[in-house]
Amino acid sequence: MNRYCLFVVLLALLSCKKESILDLDTFKISNSNDKEGEVIEIDTTLISAFRNKSISDFYSSRDNQTVWQSEKNRKIILERIKNCESEGLNPSDYSISKLLELEKKFTEFEESEQVNYDLLLTYNFQKYLNHLHSGKLDPKKLYTNWDLSIEKLDIKTVLNDALEKDSLAGEIQKCQPKALTYGKLIKALSLINEFPEDKTKPVVTSDEKIEPKTTNPAIVAVKKKLLYWKDLESNDSITSYYDSETVEALKKFQTRHGLISDGVIGKSTVTALNFTKDERKHQIIANLERWRWYSKPFAPNYVLINIPNYSLTVVENQNTTMSKRIVVGKSKRKTPVLTSVLQTVVFNPTWTVPPTILKEDLIPELIQNRNALKNKGIGIYDSKNNEIDPVKWDSSRPRGYRYVQKPGYYNALGVVKINFPNRYSVYLHDTNHRNLFERNDRSLSSGCVRIEKPLEFAQLLLDNPKKYSAEKIDSIVATKETLFLGIKKRYAIYQWYWTAWCEDGKLIFRNDIYNLDAGLYAQLRN
Known part of the structure; x- marks a missing residue:
């Protein structure tokens, strides 16, 4: 043969x-x-x-x-x-x-x-x-x-x-893939490959923060890390004193990693400093894989959300027309990754309490105090949609009712929400906790995305400055009556997750808030 x-x-x-x-x-x-x-x-x-x-x-x-x-x-x-x-x-x-x-x-x-x-x-x-x-x-x-x-x-x-x-x-x-971010990740991979072997040692500190103009043994390791990542240019002062030159270098590092750039060395900064070159490279490779999961061209007008960056960007005909800070889902209630089309602006929305919050928060509170929900503007409704007196609420069958918060400035959804079709029942909305946007870590919601200054965003989506001016929208909100308005201009929404890219020749990283990067890389190289 x-x-x-x-x-x-x-x-x-x-x-x-x-x-x-x-x-x-x-x-x-x-x-x-x-x-x-x-x-x-x-x-x-x-x-x-x-x-x-x-x-x-x-x-x-x-x-x-x-x-x-x-x-x-x-x-x-x-x-x-x-x-x-x-x-x-x-x-x-x-x-x-x-x-x-x-x-x-x-x-x-x-x-x-x-x-x-x-x-x-x-x-x-x-x-x-x-x-x-x-x-x-x-x-x-x-x-x-x-x-x-x-x-x-x-x-x-x-x-x-x-x-x-x-x-x-x-x-x-x-x-x-055609996405701009994919190109930025290819560049980021090229940039990180130019770095030499990472021989730096981890930064080890106590739980206390290290302030500028102080002396601490950990500063030597901090300076070597900053030198390695090219945030610090001079190695003339590798001592334990936290000098002004190192403070400015650390601020650059903090900015690149989405941290508060105050020059204070705290837990989040130490965690970011202790990533090795290989770990960052793996992170970039994991992000490249994510962007390959959607290779279609983006719509002409779209809203792009980067969950780990806590950011919302509006792009119209390749021009960025608005950017907003956002709050996203906590680790136990992650904001889903999806694509859809924005459909409706709802002013003065009501809020129906979801099952998890009802079970874990409101029912125990209501058992102790029958007026607890009333004080929050939440009504109790029976199966025939009749509002009942909290005194007559049957604690033995709490799930036999609907719990709905009336519209208003202190409604959990705030004064506006934006709906789009999806199988997770999530949406974009205002919030009654408006101070949260000042926080650096904003992984705090139950899955929906909260938007800073959402009325500006709603006005842009309605795309009719004469009919829906800022003054007109304020007057609608003042009525406290629920109003549904269709979004006539087509805006796609891309609710995405990426933790690495590059800008102006500099590597940019974000905290992997849902701990997805390392696991994804391991499976890619299995």
């Missing part, structure tokens, strides 16, 4: 397994001198052994013949895969070592070996393109509160276009 027959038998056996596991080391390289560039017909049994519909469809559209005769195209593919670490991907996921080994022997291949190489190149290249376009992992299998529809790549069309138009590099480029 010749080698070609053995090869067919091998792949036939593989095709009987539940999943196709192709051991690249089983393929031998001959010393044949077959001419490069020859088109060879492929036995469909070899194609089906991969158990990959995209590959089968592609080769079927090419009359089941080899396609990578062009040395130029093969080198483009191999170069992209070899250097895909610059995109946060892992070359070993695409068997790059074996592919490079096979390429060296290409001109010596027998027909069966050229077929084998052609199939392996297609298999790994399409895997790379899929990962580049849509990510390696599926967020819906990782998280319960990520509602992103992965847009699958039409591999057959991409590869055929590349071959027919002789534009392989261009087609690869089209597979990359």
Whole structure:
């Protein structure tokens, strides 16, 4: 039996397994001198052994013949895969070592070996393109509160276009996510790779904060960290005295990490300082994966929320027209990641107490004091929507009622909320705790997003300054009557989660408030 027959038998056996596991080391390289560039017909049994519909469809559209005769195209593919670490991907996921080994022997291949190489190149290249376009992992299998529809790549069309138009590099480029932040993350990965090996030691402090112009043994480690990250330029004063030059350097560091830039070394600053280069690099790679989960172009007008950055940005025709500070869900009640379209502005909304808050907070309070809810403007309603006297409230069946807070300045939702379709029943809204926007850590809500100065945001969405001027909106709020207004101008909303990027050549990081980065990186490199 010749080698070609053995090869067919091998792949036939593989095709009987539940999943196709192709051991690249089983393929031998001959010393044949077959001419490069020859088109060879492929036995469909070899194609089906991969158990990959995209590959089968592609080769079927090419009359089941080899396609990578062009040395130029093969080198483009191999170069992209070899250097895909610059995109946060892992070359070993695409068997790059074996592919490079096979390429060296290409001109010596027998027909069966050229077929084998052609199939392996297609298999790994399409895997790379899929990962580049849509990510390696599926967020819906990782998280319960990520509602992103992965847009699958039409591999057959991409590869055929590349071959027919002789534009392989261009087609690869089209597979990359288009978001501006993705480009900033690619740059961030490049920047962090320029840093040398991180040999700095952790900053160890007591629970007390370190103020400027004081002496503390931990300052030596702080200065070395700041020098490493290029926030401190001079190493002339590596002493335990916290001098003014180091204070200014630390403020730069704090700004880059979304901390209060007061120059005071507290717990949050020490935590940020103690991240190593590798940990930050892993964080960037995890964020690149997240952005690959949504490769569609953004709508012309949209609201972009970065949950860990506590920020809301309005973008209209590529121009930022408004930015707001926000409060997001606490770790136990995370704000979901999703995309939708803004639908309605509701002035003077009522607030129906959700089950968790009812069980944990209001029912115990009501049992102790029947007037507790009345003092908060919360009415108790029976199944017929009749408001009942708290004295007649039946504590043995507390869930037999609805608990609704009347509109007003002190309503839990404030004076305005913005609705959009989603399966989590979350929305954007004002708050009766308006002082929270002054805090640095604003992971405090039950999942919805609270907006600072939301009436300005509502006015922008209504897009009619004459009809809905600031004065008119104030008069609507003053009535304390609920009013629903449809949003006529189409605004998409992207409620996103990213903790790293770069600005003006500087690395930017945010606290991973839901502790997602390290786990995601580990799964990417599993």
